[in-house]
Amino acid sequence: MLNLANLVDEQGHRKEYLIKQIAIPPLGLLYIGQVLNENGYSVKIYDQTVTGANNSELMEIIKKMNPSVVGFSVLFHNYWTTLDLLKKLKAWNPNIVAIAGNYFATFFAEQLMKETEFDFCVRGEGEYTLLQLVTQLSQNKQNFSGIKGLTYRENNLIKSTPPPEKIKNLDELPIPDRKLIDFNYKLQHKSTSILTSRGCPFKCRFCFFSALMGKGWRRRSVENVIEEIKYLFNTYDIDFIDFVDGTFTYDSNYVREFCSTLIEQEMNVKWRCTARYNNLNKEILDLMKKANCAGLYLGLESGSERTLQAVNKKITVEDITRTSELIFKSGILSITAVMMGLPQENKKDIEDTLQLMKKIKTDIFDVNCYVPLPGTELYDNMTEDDRKNIDWRKVGFKSYGNYFNKNISQKDLQAYITEAHEIALNALKTFQKHGGWKTKM
Numbered sequence: 001m002l003n004l005a006n007l008v009d010e011q012g013h014r015k016e017y018l019i020k021q022i023a024i025p026p027l028g029l030l031y032i033g034q035v036l037n038e039n040g041y042s043v044k045i046y047d048q049t050v051t052g053a054n055n056s057e058l059m060e061i062i063k064k065m066n067p068s069v070v071g072f073s074v075l076f077h078n079y080w081t082t083l084d085l086l087k088k089l090k091a092w093n094p095n096i097v098a099i100a101g102n103y104f105a106t107f108f109a110e111q112l113m114k115e116t117e118f119d120f121c122v123r124g125e126g127e128y129t130l131l132q133l134v135t136q137l138s139q140n141k142q143n144f145s146g147i148k149g150l151t152y153r154e155n156n157l158i159k160s161t162p163p164p165e166k167i168k169n170l171d172e173l174p175i176p177d178r179k180l181i182d183f184n185y186k187l188q189h190k191s192t193s194i195l196t197s198r199g200c201p202f203k204c205r206f207c208f209f210s211a212l213m214g215k216g217w218r219r220r221s222v223e224n225v226i227e228e229i230k231y232l233f234n235t236y237d238i239d240f241i242d243f244v245d246g247t248f249t250y251d252s253n254y255v256r257e258f259c260s261t262l263i264e265q266e267m268n269v270k271w272r273c274t275a276r277y278n279n280l281n282k283e284i285l286d287l288m289k290k291a292n293c294a295g296l297y298l299g300l301e302s303g304s305e306r307t308l309q310a311v312n313k314k315i316t317v318e319d320i321t322r323t324s325e326l327i328f329k330s331g332i333l334s335i336t337a338v339m340m341g342l343p344q345e346n347k348k349d350i351e352d353t354l355q356l357m358k359k360i361k362t363d364i365f366d367v368n369c370y371v372p373l374p375g376t377e378l379y380d381n382m383t384e385d386d387r388k389n390i391d392w393r394k395v396g397f398k399s400y401g402n403y404f405n406k407n408i409s410q411k412d413l414q415a416y417i418t419e420a421h422e423i424a425l426n427a428l429k430t431f432q433k434h435g436g437w438k439t440k441m
């Protein structure tokens with residue numbers, strides 16, 4: 001199973017390896033790898049994002065392993081690297097079964113199958129679809145129509161089965177053995193990620209979370225999550241956990257139970273999670289701090305009431321101002337995401353966002369440029385022509401090339417994005433002046 005980096009461009013040229021090390025292993029591959037492993041298949045996961053090995057070097061590693069199936073996690077940033085490696089892989093051994101999973105395989109399945117040599121796309125939650133597929137392949141069975149969540153070829157036609165059944169009881173999934181990846185993920189801390197839920201109870205119109213993981217929000221029990229933390233702590237010495245849920249703080253009772261258990265059991269693990277501006281108060285924040293919560297990742301998105309409503313964010317500017325003040329006072333680090341250039345925004349909306357960025361207290365801003373992603377309501381609402389005009393080679397969350405707004409010129413939008421980055425840089429300087437990561441993490 002491969003987690004590829006952004007190392008090859010569209011023309012197949014090598015790109016510089018920029019990210020030296022990422023502190024979090026790819027959890028999706030670990031989950032599917034663990035399920036296969038527990039069913040008797042031998043699995044290895046290779047994370048190119050942390051080793052930086054180029055595709056030719058990676059091919060040598062793959063040749064030594066001599067696998068019969070290779071799985072790829074395909075996202076925007078590793079798309080061209082994926083296609084380059086896929087070509088090399090099939091040139092070496094055309095009989096290797098190449099399977100795509102994750103975002104591209106879910107929302108661009110037919111296109112991937114038409115334009116590349118992938119043999120299968122696994123759409124959505126991958127654990128059981130992949131297990132069924134690998135079982136069929138190992139038994140040399142060629143009838144795939146009964147496997148939900150699969151796109152495959154049959155008599156030169158591309159066929160897709162219905163979406164997979166969502167995994168209702170997440171507690172039944174095995175805890176992924178992080179050693180399926182032979183790499184010591186360590187920056188300041190020895191860290192890993194945990195997912196306590198799948199999908200998201202909210203329906204922000206720019207977000208594809210629920211479409212990827214299947215409609216309907218599901219959550220593991222607190223006990224099951226604590227069991228995973230203990231296992232990680234005892235087996236791998238993990239002392240930092242990133243909760244990568246859509247919204248970790250959604251249910252205050254869950255957060256209370258979780259924090260109280262960590263405190264009662266005196267578990268010395270720091271953690272960071274995703275949060276929203278409308279479900280935190282002083283009591284919860286104090287409890288989270290006491291339970292070693294070191295950081296929160298929040299989506300402010302916009303400082304315009306009109307935009308917040310248009311994207312169905314279900315928060316107000318007042319929620320943002322009040323809660324960011326409370327978080328700052330609690331001593332928990334906050335990373336605040338903003339989104340520039342949403343389709344219905346006008347100049348006043350963006351200026352409101354810049355004003356709010358200057359006003360609120362946060363440690364770090366994460367400035368993103370809007371992309372209409374397949375799987376989102378805003379993408380579905382576009383006209384067929386507008387959709388066709390999207391140049392996927394140019395778009396990205398950090399790209400100045402994105403332009404999906406008919407009220408502001410691209411030049412003005414770019415100037416606003418530059419201003420947002422300047423505000424973010426000033427916030428970062430203040431954060432660093434006051435001790436930076438070391439004081440808060």
Ligand code: B12
Nearest residue numbers: 024025026027028071072073075076101102103122125126
């Ligand atoms: C944690 C996280 C990170 C972490 C860790 C990344 C890692 N090593 O995995 C960090 C902070 C390092 C990170 C960095 C980046 N990330 Co990130 N990240 C996430 C996040 C929040 C959670 C991923 C996760 O663990 N999910 C939980 C697992 C269980 O679910 P899953 O990955 O979807 O896997 C399931 C299915 O998709 C499927 N599946 C997945 N892979 C495969 C493969 C096969 C073969 C099969 C069959 C099935 C399958 O089965 C899995 C189990 O059901 C996602 C958001 C999201 N919800 O996906 C963004 C996300 C993946 N990241 C994103 C981006 C843009 C980035 C960056 C490029 C940001 C940047 N500009 O630097 C970098 C890229 C770094 C790099 N070079 O890889 C985007 C990708 C957008 C896209 N559609 O392509 C996402 C979707 C967030 C977003 N903004 O929308 N990220």
Ligand code: SF4
Nearest residue numbers: 200202203204207246
């Ligand atoms: S943006 Fe966050 S809160 Fe909104 S739907 Fe996506 S994951 Fe949920």
